[in-house]
Amino acid sequence: MKQAINLFEKLLEKTTKRAYYSAQKEKRRILEGLLFSSSEPIPLAKLREILTTAFPAHSDEVKTLLTELNEEYLREGRAFQIDFLAEGYLLRTREDVYPFVEALHKDRRGEKLSKAGMEVLAIIAYQSPITRREIEQIRGVDSSAVVSSLLERGLIEPIGRKEGPGRPMQYGVTKKFLQHFGLKTTQDLLSLNP
Structure with a gap:
């Protein structure tokens, strides 16, 4: 048994x-x-x-x-x-x-970002949250069209409003930005800073 x-x-x-x-x-x-x-x-x-x-x-x-x-x-x-x-x-x-x-996909790729687009994207990535006006102060030129283009591409997004006169929109990078540049979080940008 x-x-x-x-x-x-x-x-x-x-x-x-x-x-x-x-x-x-x-x-x-x-x-x-x-x-x-x-x-x-x-x-x-x-x-x-x-x-x-x-x-x-x-x-x-x-x-x-x-x-x-x-x-x-x-x-x-x-x-x-x-x-x-x-x-x-x-x-x-x-x-x-x-x-x-x-x-395989080279003919299907969309337009590359312009130099101005990359510049604004870098400013937003490192200075977020940042307003369009603050971006323009750093660059010294109007950046409305570039900011609009980055919004359309889904690389940046509005993340709130700045306290003060007019309460301007503040921008930050998106998860699509992180994915596109192979980053886990925005903290990874610190290791890329020259």
Whole structure:
């Protein structure tokens, strides 16, 4: 009888392990599908929220699963990786493959930012929150058209109003800006400051 109980316990343990590994594999598959389908970084909280509709999961487990996926991609020599950018996770092409992807899309690219656009964007990125008037004082020229262009492209956004006469609009950079320049947060700009 004792042998039968031991045999049953071993069988139960094997079945439990098999179910655990199967669930982990399915969780990674779901996360991979979410990342693959999004062109924008997905916050950890959103990934966890969606994953918990099928499986119980906490934030640390989701991070571990994302790390495991990245390790699998590296081990298998995949052309993509999971990066943490703009306060979220994003599936991106590896640097060594990017020139080929760039060649595919070179005709589809929109206009590049003008020198003035890059200048205003840098001022906003480093001085945020900042008003149009303050930008113009730094540059010494009218910047209305450049600010409008950056707003249309989604690289900057209004983030409030400055206290004082007229309560002018203040601007800051967007998550799209962070993603475009490969930054996790605006704090990463400090390491780029010459």
